[in-house]
Amino acid sequence: MKRLRVFVFVFLVAALPSVALAQQLTVSAAASLTDAFNEVGAKFEAAHPDVTVRFNFAASGVLLQQIRQGAPVDVFASADEQTVTRGIEAGLFDASTRRDFATNALVLIVPAAQGSPVKRVTDLVNPAVRRIAIGKTSTVPVGRYTQQALEKALLWDALAPKFAQADSVRQVLDYVSRGEAEAGFVYRTDAVLMPGKVEIVQAVGGHDPVTYPVVTVSASREPALAKAFVDYLMSPAAQEVLRRYGFSQS
Template sequence: MKRFLSVLFAALVLLVAPPSLAMAQQLTVSAAASLTDAFKEVGAKFEATHPDITVRFNFAASGVLLQQIRQGAPVDVFVSADEQTVTRGVDAGLFDAATRRDFAANTLVLIVPAAQSSPVKSMADLANPAVQRIAIGKTSTVPVGGYTQQALEKAALWDALAPKFVQADSVRQVLDYVARGEAEAGFVYRTDALLMSDKVTIVQAVGGHAPVSYPVVAVRASREPALAKTFIAYLLSPQAQEILKRYGFAHS
């Protein structure tokens, strides 16, 4: 009898549930780790203007997210911190190339712990024997690592500094290593450094690499293709661009 009443109660709840709840759609967005803070606000604003839609974010290194999608992860929209990762996905037939848009840009910077007196005033100082650990993103999966390698190779420093590298799984992990003083220096995006301006100091903006551009694209296997396109369009809207600007991103 108790079981019957429980089933009956559950059925009644479904019958009286608000129509908006029954019709709610969920959009799953896999996005580069450096977008975490900005996208949480962007997602909230998007949901406010689309009350029947819930946005679920998955943040990680762009290469890791691509691997997840290759393995069948249910994702509607993919957002990368580099162009190459999206191109690999397009070539593999994972993404709808027609929906690809660049919506933001960033700057690679060299940082040091704010709490420590550092001998690092420029990239050349990384060769100083006092600098024993340099945090970088894994070059195979973390876009900031790829940009870092390009910049250091351009400056003819990559091979000489290689023994000092501490490789991280995301740009946020690089930031944490430097903020905690576990590395004497590291390479992150300007937007990440600004989030911990009390714990890390920007030494210089770094050049000699491909532009740091953020492309967004719809996943071919998406169960919500129309909704994915709606979200992509929103990222290019003045409202979303204003949020991104406040977090330090430039318009692409």
């Protein structure tokens, strides 16, 4: 028994150096990046065997609030420029590392196979349309793009009583896919994840370009690794993954 205890002790001590070398990278990213980033993260880990990438997905504004409150994050990827700019102005991000790595498109969706009367944005005034799912404009970038587009079309005030505000673009998608809203505004990359459940009826213009910036967090405990992840997003391997999920190159 004594010899067994010595063996276990030696084994544990021998294992300590490899544990000490392990690095963890925490990336907070917009909800619309969930599927693509899970694959990108796996590829990054394969290229960096001693690194584990942990993702936190939510609305960009919510993630900024978490970082502002001290959440231990190394990299931030947003679905809009405005949120990153606010973080830089607050001293939360390293502006020198900021990169635009992808673009997207805003689309109007309806539940599939339900004979929707909505074929374009102007049809949303139809009384048969009772609920329109949109992202919360205070924290969800897709909500702000939606507001810009509807204000450009002179429909924002008229449609406001119908809005069902969601905490993320994925929640908007869920509302429409389950038929809890007759229409909604999401990114094209989200809409294509649910064929047979939602249908894209129109690509929507009249808003700022949907651009995805990434930046390192000033308080990162792994600044070199964080910068390496930002650089990796611009690589052909990462860009190929993003293209497969429907994103365009910035």
